[in-house]
Amino acid sequence: MKYPEYKQPLDYAKVGEDVLAWWQQNHIFEKSVSSREGQPTFVFYEGPPSANGAPGIHHVMARAVKDIFCRYQTMLGKQVPRKGGWDTHGLPIELQVEKELGITKEDIGHKISIEDYNQRCKETVMRFKAQWDDLTQKMGYWVDLDDPYVTFEPEYIESCWALLKKLYDKGLLYKGYTIQPYSPAAGTGLSSHELNQPGTYKDVKDTTAVAQFKVKHDEKSEKLFAAAGAPNANVFILAWTTTPWTLPANTGLAVGKNIPYQLIRTFNPYTFEPIHVVLAKALVGRYFSEKGAAALLEGYAESDHKLLPWRLEGEFTGADLVGINYERLFDTEAGFPHFEGEENAFRVIPADFVTTEDGTGIVHISPTFGADDFRAAQLAGIPALMVPDDQGKLGPIVDRTGRYVAQMGEFGGRWVKNYDGHDQSGADYKTLDESIAIRMRTNGTAFKTEKYEHTYPHCWRTDKPVLYYPLDSWFIKTTAVKDRLIELNKTINWKPESTGSGRFGNWLENLVDWNLSRSRYWGTPLPIWRTQDRTEEICIGSIAELKAEIDKAVAAEVMTHNPYANGEKIDLHRPYVDDIFLVSPSGQPMYREPDLIDVWFDSGAVPYAQWHYPIENADIFHKNFPADFIAEGVDQTRGWFFTLHALAVMLEDSVAFKNVIANGLVLAKDGQKMSKRLGNAVDPFATIKQFGPDATRWYLIANAPPWDNLKFDPAGVVEVQRRFFGTLFNTYSFYALYANLDGFEIDENNRVAHAELSELDRWVLSKLQSLVAEVRLQLDSYDPTKAPGPSRIS
């Protein structure tokens, strides 16, 4: 018998196992790479999976996508090296270890040493590696598992340090601040994880204020004064805040570009002065009554002031207001401090978070006390109000204990909230918010002040209100290359296109600097050492450099000995690097900046660090950069896709990848998200065991484009199995049966001349060539779903 005949029913899982065994015995994957030595390469980067959880069915889909294009290019004759890798650092692993040990972040360094804790993280992260390797093989994903990169290895970290140093030398690494939840009572920053603890958000009654910001009359504001009908009119912009203590730190006002605003002629309800105010059209009704519109303007000052008269004078959009200058509310004449950049402050700017839900539709911006404020101000070039402390270091108007700094005039030294537990029971006791409100009512800068109940986050340890406060962080100045990031992004072939131009493109348009700092333990440490007075610092770019600097420090007696002198293997993690002190050129000791870097830096560094570049292997790196193709979930848009792109543009002035598929999610068959809790998660091992890898992969790819969400229905896999593989199998069996009966044999050396072929034969050959052309066309354009299409039709 020439052609093997199989019995029904065919065991698809068995076929998969047999093929896998044959691959492994004959090293087929290895040969598919080694046999193409010298051929053009097709560069692929494996997005490192984190091995701290079991793989799911969506990983099978993501990896099937990767596998398809790598194999296709291999079949076209290219060499496609595929280095596997593991992402091993980061918060999810730390949280898992904390949970398993029953500890919190505060216990690290006390109940458990940093050394033991990090050891535990290292063990935990590789716990599922065996499962991942198993799935990788069973699903038939070809990737090099024998020589993967691992982000916690010293060589990998060393590469990250070298890259950081390159950025540092280009002036792209700097220390600044970011607005984070901060507990003055506990003296510590809070993570979003801590803020999500139950009970942190409480209803509190605060003094709120609608402040009047006086518009300066210049060409930017001319239209307002024209509508008011007097060049010397008192025109104010109204902004509401639930935290009046932030008003002295105001440096800007934010409007929504498309929101309609109105100019209203009326009176200040406390001083009875005639004024003109600007607020959102949608909110005029909150402050002005129907009756007031009809009330006489004349005679209000002498009336009982119960009814506030008003008149509409004009309407503008937010875009009309942008750029208008206004007078500082708490000015230097009243004893409040000058600050750096104040000539650029006190301007109306646009912001996308402005709504007309509450307040006045205009948001008071204090860049030191709000994350949104900070971001909007940074985008618009508005400075923050910062004052120097006794050491000359710039800081916000509130110190770390929660008090106004001394420079704050009549309010200097006042507590922002009651952080020290002082007595508030006295009859004439006033909170800072109340004192500020009284001042504003007196000098005609408050349009309305009232008590208002709202929810506000509190520190889970001290029960005191949280402040949003500027905390030190290290940044990569991605905004310096923003235009180039956008420009190069346009050269990338995104599948689907909308992810590149929309989600990713918009993200780049609104880019802020990349906050690298993480106050954690398990990750790549920041390789920067500084003197205590912050005047001297060094960025270490390699282990060799570190050793040399340690030798200098030992010579200067800053360190007693070099812990790496006798050639033992270096561990660059905490706590070891924290125990290294270096010496500055002027002879001062330097201490490591205690932060870790964002794990996304680790993964963005894959193209370099997987080869231990730039320490070594420059030739290998250049041969394998940039990638021709990568694929990952759409949730990586601001993660891996961004960090790859950002680092490539800053370091190499290049894209990191030319083609990218951003695949969607795999949902349960009812369209719900898969979760262990709902019990609707599909086990990839069971699926492959039941249906075999071929039907599983075919279903995942052919059923819907990978960038759409896929509703995973096992019945669909059954259908694929019957419809496609069943047909294929039956067709083969039919052929095998009769070919064997007739003793048909193909004689490669004596084929029938084309001209002598029957019409039917020629039709079939034509059909085949059309199929090949169609499949190639679709695979060349990175559409794996359309590629199998033609083969499904007869």
Add this chain to the structure above:
RNA sequence: GGGCUUGUAGCUCAGGUGGUUAGAGCGCUACACUGAUAAUGUAGAGGUCCCUGGUUCGAGUCCAGGCAGGCCCA
């Protein structure tokens, strides 16, 4: 709240640049074959193209506004 995305037959999905009776597979119904048979062939039924407005001689397709699901970010 913002960005992106999806909504076409019972199910899963196709439907460049607007143009006759809106398609495929599965499922369903009927018939045929009974040496491919837990198959195969032939035929058929089945749709308010999410809703509302608009542009147009003409809209599943273009525009605006909603509704519902999803992802990411606040």
